[in-house]
Amino acid sequence: MIRYLKIYKECIKVDFATASTYRLNFFLNCIIMLLGDIFFPLITVLIYGSGAGFEGWTVYEVLLIQSVFTMSTAIADMTFHGIMWATMDLVRNGGMEMVLILPVDTMFILMARTFSFEGIGLFAGGAAIFTIAILNIPAPSVWEWLQFLAFFISGLFVIMGIGLIMAAISFKWVGNSRIPEIFDCIRSFGKYPQSVFPKAILVFTSFLIPIAMIAYCPAAALLGRGNMTMFLMILPCVIFLLFGIFLYKYMVRLYQGVGG
């Protein structure tokens, strides 16, 4: 465990060294990521400003969901989302051998090596909207904060699970640049209050691929709307992550390499 922490620390140092080498690129990427994802909550403000909105949800409540979503995305981008891109790339160009000859878990080293500070801007933007939203809703209790934390971590499990499944697919579906788009498309269901979806989609977003846990459930906990169903949803989140880990490990065995 200590060795893995040391490896992670080295990877963070390497990313920092790389970011400092290409400073302008680093700052631009931070800003572009921030602008790209912050655009969505701004549309919500515009929609509510025009008198429309999601029934039963105030603008700050919706902003709370979307800011949690933005923070989850930022943490995923910084810490583990890179495995999807890295796997796609390494499988296509045959560089996976250089990872497989290392005496560490393949998933861990790919996640660690793709650690990226660039998501920090996005996280800061999400945290800013989160703060504005939280100041405009009734103050959550300690119990609600604890629920928020449990659901937020479970939501990260879901994002990691989706990322691992997509990465695993790239071992067979080599060089398919649409894989990240499928990932984003699935994940985007988590940006909205789940009550706006029909029941069939709710079952999908709650238990099949529990993307409701990414933002909706943590935000609902802070709004005092947490319930037993949400606690039950933690189990499919854990199962989803375990399935992603299993599938990735299985697919690594099928790696064929490329010509020498």
Add this chain to the structure above:
Amino acid sequence: MDNNAKDIITVKGLTKKYITYKRGSGFKESVKALFVREKVPVIAVNDISFSVRDGDIIGLLGPNGAGKSTTIKMLTGTLYPTCGTIEVMGYNPTKNRKNYVRQIGAVFGQRSQLIWDIPPLDSFRMNKAIYGISDEEFEERVSFMAKLFMVEDLIKRPTRVLSLGERMKCEFTMAMLHNPKVVFLDEPTIGLDVIAKHNIRDFIRRMNGMGTTFILTTHDLEDVEQLARKVIIINKGVKVFDDTIENLKKVLGAKKIVQLTLLKEVGTLDIPGASILERESPLKMTVSVDLERMPINEFMAKLSEQCAFSDISVKEMPMDTIITHIYQSKGIEQPDK
């Protein structure tokens, strides 16, 4: 190397098959391939068996696409064999991978472990953490390798500004940091100039002298001649030769290939042991020289007497010629020659 050394690597019936898809060229074929693709089974490595003794240097020779890299990737545990068994230092590379790869080193000539934007020293630190190398051992190993390769200053510059030869030296340093017992080298001298090749070969010899076993794939006969004691030649996934370098020379004869650019056309060469293999144009020809009958310096002297030339290059025998010689020596037909 100790002649009584025990086997450190044992490979039995190693086979790797995979499926690829055939696709014709041209627009019509491309459109067709969108809907229907013909599956083509490929046997990259076919029932190969061999052993390597502790402290040896083994050359895995073969033309492009022979299956050398696939074999070495299976030996490093990065590819799963279709069938057959591999045992390296008592490990099965596909089982208990993490413990196994901790004991080995690998340099793939066309891939890099170094991180492009940061100095090699920082990449070494990454491996220090990965292999759990202590601070003292790390300092000692880096200092030793850097001195050996004369790269003390280079390892502090960003990798992207280093030349290919300098990067290869750093790749070797990185692969040897954890003091592996067995090192796999896949085309370690590919693309390097003569001096860089010399440095790499010298390094391999010195590390071998300290007890490290090396298995290298190459299609450069010179690598094998200068380093290996035993040669395994693979052609189209099949092992065609497995013996000492001395016995390979007996099969091939001590021959060199000389390429000449003449100033004036000549009909024949009256030099014992020399024969014209090919005339590319009236002023360009390729000559084979049997060194047992005609040492190269004497050949040069006689050549200068018989013809005027503007350019000359002395090369090793091409790999396809070597393979043909081996098949001929065994009296068997060469497949798809």
